[in-house]
Amino acid sequence: xxxxxxxxxxxxxxxxxxxxxxRRGDPAVPELTVAQIRxxxxxxxxxxxxxxxxxxxxxxxxxxxxxxxxVVEAVFLVRAYRTTLPRFGxxxxxxxxxxxxxxRISATFKDLPGGQVLGPTFDYTHRLVDFALEDGADPAPAxxxxxxxxxxxxxxxxxxxxxxxxxxxxxxxxxxxxxDLTREPVDYPADRALRLQGLARGDEGFILAxxxxxxxxxxxxxxxxxxxxxxxxxxxxxxxxxxFPVSLGTVDLTECQMINQFHGSGAVxxxxxxxxxxxxxxxxxxxxAMALVDRSLRAAELGEAVVVPAQDQEFVLAxxxxxxxxxxxxxxxxxxxxxxxxxxxxxxRLRAEHAALAAEPVQDDPTLxxxxx
Amino acid sequence: xxxxxxxxxxxxxxxxxxVFRAAMDALSRPGQIRPLATTxxxxxxxxxxxxxxxxxxxxxxTPVWLDAPLRAEPAVAAFLRFHTGAPLVDxxxxxxxxLIADPARCPAFAAFSQGTPAYPDTSATLILAVETLSNSAxxxxxxxxxxxxxxxxxxxxxxxxxxxxxxxxxxxxLGLDLLFVASARLAGLPRSARPVALEAMPCT
Amino acid sequence: xxxxxxxxxxxxxxxxxxxxxxxxxxxxxxxxxxAIAIPGYQVPFAARExxxxxxxxxxxxxxxxxxxxxxxxxxxxxxxxxxxxxxVSIRRFFTATAGVATTTRTAEATVIQTRHRIPEAPLTEGQxxxxxxxxxxxxxxxxxxxxxxxxxxxLAEYGLMHVKLYEDIARHGHIATTYAYPxxxxxxxxxxxxxxPKFDNPKMDDCPALQLFGAGxxxxxxxxxxxxxxxxxxxxxxPFRVQRFDRPCALCGxxxxxxxxxxLDDAGGRMFVCSDTDHCETRRADGHTxxxx
Numbered sequence: 127x128x129x130x131x132x133x134x135x136x137x138x139x140x141x142x143x144x145x146x147x148x149r150r151g152d153p154a155v156p157e158l159t160v161a162q163i164r165x166x167x168x169x170x171x172x173x174x175x176x177x178x179x180x181x182x183x184x185x186x187x188x189x190x191x192x193x194x195x196x197v198v199e200a201v202f203l204v205r206a207y208r209t210t211l212p213r214f215g216x217x218x219x220x221x222x223x224x225x226x227x228x229x230r231i232s233a234t235f236k237d238l239p240g241g242q243v244l245g246p247t248f249d250y251t252h253r254l255v256d257f258a259l260e261d262g263a264d265p266a267p268a269x270x271x272x273x274x275x276x277x278x279x280x281x282x283x284x285x286x287x288x289x290x291x292x293x294x295x296x297x298x299x300x301x302x303x304x305x306d307l308t309r310e311p312v313d314y315p316a317d318r319a320l321r322l323q324g325l326a327r328g329d330e331g332f333i334l335a336x337x338x339x340x341x342x343x344x345x346x347x348x349x350x351x352x353x354x355x356x357x358x359x360x361x362x363x364x365x366x367x368x369x370f371p372v373s374l375g376t377v378d379l380t381e382c383q384m385i386n387q388f389h390g391s392g393a394v395x396x397x398x399x400x401x402x403x404x405x406x407x408x409x410x411x412x413x414x415a416m417a418l419v420d421r422s423l424r425a426a427e428l429g430e431a432v433v434v435p436a437q438d439q440e441f442v443l444a445x446x447x448x449x450x451x452x453x454x455x456x457x458x459x460x461x462x463x464x465x466x467x468x469x470x471x472x473x474x475r476l477r478a479e480h481a482a483l484a485a486e487p488v489q490d491d492p493t494l495x496x497x498x499x
Numbered sequence: 500x501x502x503x504x505x506x507x508x509x510x511x512x513x514x515x516x517x518v519f520r521a522a523m524d525a526l527s528r529p530g531q532i533r534p535l536a537t538t539x540x541x542x543x544x545x546x547x548x549x550x551x552x553x554x555x556x557x558x559x560x561t562p563v564w565l566d567a568p569l570r571a572e573p574a575v576a577a578f579l580r581f582h583t584g585a586p587l588v589d590x591x592x593x594x595x596x597x598l599i600a601d602p603a604r605c606p607a608f609a610a611f612s613q614g615t616p617a618y619p620d621t622s623a624t625l626i627l628a629v630e631t632l633s634n635s636a637x638x639x640x641x642x643x644x645x646x647x648x649x650x651x652x653x654x655x656x657x658x659x660x661x662x663x664x665x666x667x668x669x670x671x672x673l674g675l676d677l678l679f680v681a682s683a684r685l686a687g688l689p690r691s692a693r694p695v696a697l698e699a700m701p702c703t
Numbered sequence: 704x705x706x707x708x709x710x711x712x713x714x715x716x717x718x719x720x721x722x723x724x725x726x727x728x729x730x731x732x733x734x735x736x737x738a739i740a741i742p743g744y745q746v747p748f749a750a751r752e753x754x755x756x757x758x759x760x761x762x763x764x765x766x767x768x769x770x771x772x773x774x775x776x777x778x779x780x781x782x783x784x785x786x787x788x789x790x791v792s793i794r795r796f797f798t799a800t801a802g803v804a805t806t807t808r809t810a811e812a813t814v815i816q817t818r819h820r821i822p823e824a825p826l827t828e829g830q831x832x833x834x835x836x837x838x839x840x841x842x843x844x845x846x847x848x849x850x851x852x853x854x855x856x857x858l859a860e861y862g863l864m865h866v867k868l869y870e871d872i873a874r875h876g877h878i879a880t881t882y883a884y885p886x887x888x889x890x891x892x893x894x895x896x897x898x899x900p901k902f903d904n905p906k907m908d909d910c911p912a913l914q915l916f917g918a919g920x921x922x923x924x925x926x927x928x929x930x931x932x933x934x935x936x937x938x939x940x941x942p943f944r945v946q947r948f949d950r951p952c953a954l955c956g957x958x959x960x961x962x963x964x965x966x967l968d969d970a971g972g973r974m975f976v977c978s979d980t981d982h983c984e985t986r987r988a989d990g991h992t993x994x995x996x
Contacts, residue, residue, distance in 0.1 A: 453757025
């Protein structure tokens with residue numbers, strides 16, 4: 127007798143046990159600690175914090191350990207944890223102009239107040255595998271100069287250009303509350319603050335590809351890197367009962383200001399416009415790509431025709447979130463017996479009708495008529 | 500002068516759920532009278548059932564409008580502010596919820612947000628404390644949630660109530676949704692409820 | 704902080720009853736009330752990130768979590784079956800976070816969360832059916848833009864959908880939509896019934912139970928109140944018709960139910976059995992048998 131498939135409960139329990147086993151790997155190899163991941167896989171931790179929308183290096187490192195190094199899975203763990211956290215309010219706007227700089231470069235001016243600070247970067251390394259790292263090389267000698275530049279002497283490049291009216295000013299802070307796409311569903315068209323939130327949370331690979339597409343003719347915006355700065359910024363919060371801001375500590379950030387050509391319009395003289403990128407930790411690739419896409423998404427606001435994917439905010443915002451994308455793509459693993467059965471029935475019927483039509487000219491042939499039924 | 504603030508839900512999780520479920524049942528089955536038990540003892544003229552719905556449904560995200568008798572008693576605002584955190588607004592058209600202790604003087608429906616064709620869900624919900632609430636008489640309704648027709652007799656209400664409701668339904672999908680509360684019971688009247696003229700019924 | 708901001712944590716799990724915090728539940732509950740008042744209209748809601756993936760039932764889970772009370776009896780099905788892995792996973796989630804009673808018996812449940820099926824046993828007035836919805840917008844595959852589809856709903860402009868169905872007829876001789884077959888609710892909104900086979904569409908019409916739909920990734924909630932007219936779109940000369948199986952369930956002998964096709968061997972052997980496992984088991988317990996039993 128046929129017995130219907132059973133045992134979902136036992137199967138899930140077994141799958142969980144197998145997962146724990148492969149997560150640990152060979153027990154003869156020492157187990158990774160969260161501190162090791164946090165310190166030595168820092169760029170991965172930074173990415174999980176950025177896309178997870180939660181600044182907590184230890185939690186991100188733990189999530190990476192639990193997720194076997196799968197970035198999207200780690201982001202998922204961080205987001206699902208974040209959603210349960212109580213909210214106390216919003217911090218004061220961050221002042222990246224006051225950043226304690228670890229790195230600061232501009233591609234638009236050879237020299238500028240505060241200078242170029244290369245800092246820790248892969249940019250000029252030769253990508254040769256360093257086999258000395260395999261067995262734990264001695265730490266490199268300390269850097270010659272302290273990389274931290276004096277914040278006061280390092281004004282943002284965009285502030286320098288802005289003084290001459292060559293660059294559009296930052297929109298004035300009107301004190302209006304900033305929307306939160308984790309608390310309200312996005313209503314299109316979304317304002318720039320919401321778009322930036324979506325891009326910051328968006329998958330690095332997707333944002334990178336979109337930014338790249340704007341450089342290859344799908345919405346050219348003539349970008350220049352006005353400035354990339356990486357460093358620590360103080361976080362301030364004004365508790366209702368105190369009425370003045372108090373420091374909560376610092377967060378590490380990467381900020382990218384892209385400068386783009388703009389021909390002007392009837393109301394606005396020709397000037398440079400901006401694209402903006404901001405991520406947790408050190409994440410220049412994401413910050414730059416985000417700035418390209420941000421500028422691209424301002425097409426409608428600047429009177430440019432919306433013709434390419436990176437200019438289309440519904441396309442970008444609805445598809446940039448790695449959790450939404452992975453969930454829906456991977457849900458195809460779930461059973462679809464019922465819908466497939468419905469399609470199967472239709473295809474069988476269509477095939478039967480097709481065969482019947484083909485059979486018509488020789489419908490006296492009894493074998494063919496039988497096949498068509 | 501020092502007040503002792505009246506208590507809120509003793510068990511916010513389960514009492515809030517029970518009150519919501521009663522409201523959900525009431526709104527999805529217009530004309531049915533649902534029991535609504537509560538141990539709240541809010542300051543008058545806020546009746547316990549009105550307070551229970553306010554605590555179950557409103558918070559910092561929902562502007563609330565109070566009618567004149569509720570506004571006249573500062574203890575009512577203090578109670579609602581403390582237990583819900585909802586902003587109390589003066590302009591009825593800004594309110595997501597309106598609490599009405601004197602339904603006979605309910606403002607014209609046009610004073611409240613009707614929603615928009617793209618977002619009809621942004622209209623207001625009115626919660627009215629009535630003295631009469633029964634389904635054995637009164638005007639008849641048909642439509643979603645109603646098997647055949649249902650009666651709902653609530654009062655006291657303004658004299659032009661029947662024409663107000665007819666206009667409210669005619670504007671569907673825009674329009675207001677109503678919850679009526681009385682002692683230990685609750686009924687709902689969503690905008691989808693279509694007034695039915697059975698046999699030239701006299702206005703009650 | 705006012706009491707509305709407090710978090711009540713159940714002993715043992717570290718999370719609130721039914722996982723969601725009370726503020727989130729209130730937000731979802733308000734969306735449900737508006738959804739009931741505007742049958743078939745998709746109410747936007749701020750879906751939260753849930754501890755299971757988008758596309759795996761987060762919308763249904765949030766709706767269930769928002770309505771569930773301690774006295775509820777929960778049934779969870781996927782493809783009509785209580786024992787499919789995702790149904791098991793969601794049922795366990797609520798057992799762990801809400802401690803509610805669960806059942807596989809349709810008749811005993813007060814809340815039924817479903818993916819892709821409506822139970823065969825008629826639903827009753829005391830029940831709520833919660834659907835998991837992947838793409839709530841019935842016009843999405845005809846018009847990808849939310850800004851456009853929102854206007855089409857506002858204007859009740861559903862010509863696109865009729866054109867699509869008519870093109871099917873022109874090409875295939877009949878409508879080629881077999882699941883997620885669009886319906887008109889209470890004479891106004893065109894609605895996606897979720898990917899249930901169109902076989903189940905007639906069960907939505909004039910149903911005594913409240914039907915709620917949750918789409919987490921797409922952040923929409925919609926509803927069909929009890930006893931509401933739900934009409935599958937069709938044409939006078941091509942009336943709506945459901946799938947018919949030309950054989951009964953091989954296990955319980957039921958006719959007029961939706962069947963799963965089971966491949967038995969590599970020689971083309973196959974059998975058809977009830978997709979609704981509870982319906983099949985109940986019938987067999989009552990002494991009904993099919994040819995393979």
